[in-house]
Amino acid sequence: MTKKTFSGDYQSLILISKFIESKGEKAGLNEDDLYAVKLAVDEACTNIIEHAYGGELNGDIVCECKTHDDYFEIILNDKGEKFDPESVEPPNIGTALKNLKTRGAGLYLIKKLIDEVNFEFNDETGTTLRLKKKIA
Amino acid sequence: MAIQTTEYKRCAVLKMDGRIDSVTSDELKNALIALNEKGVFRIIFNMEDVSFVSSRGFWVMIEAQKNCKRYNRGELVLANLPDKIKSSLDLVGLNQYFSFSDDIVSAVGNF
Numbered sequence: 001m002t003k004k005t006f007s008g009d010y011q012s013l014i015l016i017s018k019f020i021e022s023k024g025e026k027a028g029l030n031e032d033d034l035y036a037v038k039l040a041v042d043e044a045c046t047n048i049i050e051h052a053y054g055g056e057l058n059g060d061i062v063c064e065c066k067t068h069d070d071y072f073e074i075i076l077n078d079k080g081e082k083f084d085p086e087s088v089e090p091p092n093i094g095t096a097l098k099n100l101k102t103r104g105a106g107l108y109l110i111k112k113l114i115d116e117v118n119f120e121f122n123d124e125t126g127t128t129l130r131l132k133k134k135i136a
Numbered sequence: 137m138a139i140q141t142t143e144y145k146r147c148a149v150l151k152m153d154g155r156i157d158s159v160t161s162d163e164l165k166n167a168l169i170a171l172n173e174k175g176v177f178r179i180i181f182n183m184e185d186v187s188f189v190s191s192r193g194f195w196v197m198i199e200a201q202k203n204c205k206r207y208n209r210g211e212l213v214l215a216n217l218p219d220k221i222k223s224s225l226d227l228v229g230l231n232q233y234f235s236f237s238d239d240i241v242s243a244v245g246n247f
Contacts (some may be wrong), residue, residue, distance in 0.1 A: 010158040017155075017188070035188075035220040042190045048157050062190045093229040097202055102195040106229055109191055 006065025023065035147178035153185035156193030177210025184216035
């Protein structure tokens with residue numbers, strides 16, 4: 001099974017991670033890239049629960065994994081509130097420790113970890129996030 | 137997931153295993169705050185058995201670092217950090233706010 005539905009709560013994060021791990025291993029991702037993908041998916045799912053659904057148990061997260069010739073693709077779908085990814089401010093990392101805002105690195109980290117990040121918003125099908133990681 | 141704290145004369149060593157994510161990060165946060173409330177601001181976080189850290193976990197460590205370094209009273213040192221976790225900390229740029237150690241005995245001795 002390459003597609004699975006998880007309830008939108010934080011306890012699902014470890015289950016999603018295990019699902020990604022089993023599919024990523026079969027796709028041939030090396031250990032570092034597999035960790036990067038698991039971290040990016042954890043950040044994405046945390047954002048879905050926290051921001052799209054506004055809290056736990058307000059909707060599901062559908063997770064699908066696809067293996068292509070040279071990349072591994074994870075597709076996450078939710079039916080929560082849509083948002084503008086371009087409006088998300090990056091964290092102010094680099095500033096003095098005392099001024100560092102300790103929130104909001106999720107999308108920033110996802111973009112650093114993943115080769116291609118694409119959001120699609122549709123009134124009927126909800127928000128679909130596609131993450132593509134090259135297979136080294 | 138378990139958290140173990142060992143207090144020495146000049147510092148404390150905190151050890152946690154497993155994942156530090158949206159589920160478990162509050163437990164780390166509470167353990168660090170408990171040390172601060174006892175006046176312990178020199179803390180070594182032994183991460184050798186930590187398997188995963190999300191940004192939520194990073195922010196808990198940053199908040200703890202802010203508390204520890206305030207008034208120049210101490211520091212949170214990250215010890216035995218697994219390479220994969222160090223790489224993600226480097227990637228996001230939060231490595232600049234921490235000192236690292238590969239040896240608990242030396243880290244304790246340096247305080």
